[in-house]
Amino acid sequence: MAQKLGAACGLEDYALFLCNSGAEANENALKLASFHTGKSRVIAFKKAFHGRTSAAVAATDNPKIQAGVNKGLEVAFVPLNDLAAVEAExxxxxxxxxxxxxxxxxxxxHVAEDAFLQGLDRLCRSSEVVLILDEIQSGYGRSGHFFAFEPSGIQPHIVTTAKGMGNGFPIGGVLISPEFKAEHGMLGTTFGGNYLACAAALGVLEVMEQQKLVENARALGRVLMDELKQLDGIREVRGRGLMIGLAFDAPVAPLRKALVDQYHIFTGVSSTNVIRLLPPLTLTEDMARYFINSLKALLKTP
Structure with a gap:
């Protein structure tokens, strides 16, 4: 599993710790960083989401999902793509x-800009701070690259992954730079790396390679982004690959309902004014154009 994943993402020399979910992956990544540095504070970003377990939810910028027991970790939230704010913390x-x-x-x-990630990598290395890239939602081809950070050219200390890893079967992973020594007993999990989960994850990697799904996400993401930017009524189109956000000036609930009722198209949402598009990586050009034409028709409807 480690060899196959390393070859697919270009991190062949990284160790792989297998667990059961994205939250568990982030928990272990944060623990490993604290073990490695002997320090305890964490810097995360405003509007971040890293999971619903103890340290992961503490690093998530949403007080509504933080219970009292989740507030033991000291976390500073700074704006995304603001390197000066990170440096100050x-x-x-x-x-x-x-x-x-x-x-x-x-x-x-919201995309972490390539120049920002490059600066973050330099800053963390010069300050002996561990850089953790959470690729739980943006990884496994979703961005048109295996991991979304790839265009920046950096190699983070730790990369966490889950969601697309098992295509619906529970599995997560922590990719750990060879700069780290994860001693025996430092990390642990009851069901992580079980045979069925690994078989599912290996099957996913094989299908992704055979059907060129990363390349498909990149190509169709380009089509969607280019054409959606031409539609009147959308304030902003942002994202990469098949991970796209459509920002509107008004609540999107009526538009999302019309997409379901009239065209059987399901979309995600963020806050009240943003539609999130995360279609399957097997999306075809016909499907992409069906969505574009359906949305176009609804936006022209009085």
Whole structure:
């Protein structure tokens, strides 16, 4: 499993710790960063979402899902793509990790810019802070690259993954740079790496390679982004590959309902004014154009 995943994502020399979910992957990544540095503070980003377990939910910028027991971790939330704000927090000391999504999904599809990730990588290395790339939603081809951070050319200390990894079967993973020594007993999981989960994950990688699904996401993402930007009524189109956010000036609930009722198209949402598009990586050009034409028709409807 580790060899197959390493070859697919270009991180062949990274170790792989297998677990059961994205939240568990982030928990272990944060723990590993603290073990490695001997420090405890974390820098995360406004509107971030990293999971619903203890440290992962503490690093999520949403007080509604944080219970009292989740507030033991000290986390500083700074704006995405603001390197100066990260530097200012690191200067305060005791920072073990910066955790950032390759593309913020729950927040409404906000891309971590390549120049920002490059600067973040330099800053973390010079400050002996661990850089964790959360690719749980944006990974596994979703962005048109295996991992969304790839266009930046960096190699993070740790990469977490899940969601697309098992195509619906519960599995997560932590890719760990060879710079780290994860000692025996430092990380653990009851069901992580079980045979059935690994068989599902290997099957996913084989299908992705055979059907060239990463390339398909890149090509059709380009088609969708280019044509959606031409439609009147959409304030902003943002994203990469098949991870696209459509921002409107008004609540999108009526539009989403019309897409379902009239065209049987299901979409995601962020806050009240953003439609999130995360179609299957097996999307065809005909399907993409059906969506574009359906949305166009609805936007022209008085």
């Amino acid at each position: 690191i200067a305060k000391g005791d920072v073990c990790a910066v955790i950032v999504e390759g593309i913020q999904g729950i927040a409404g599809i």
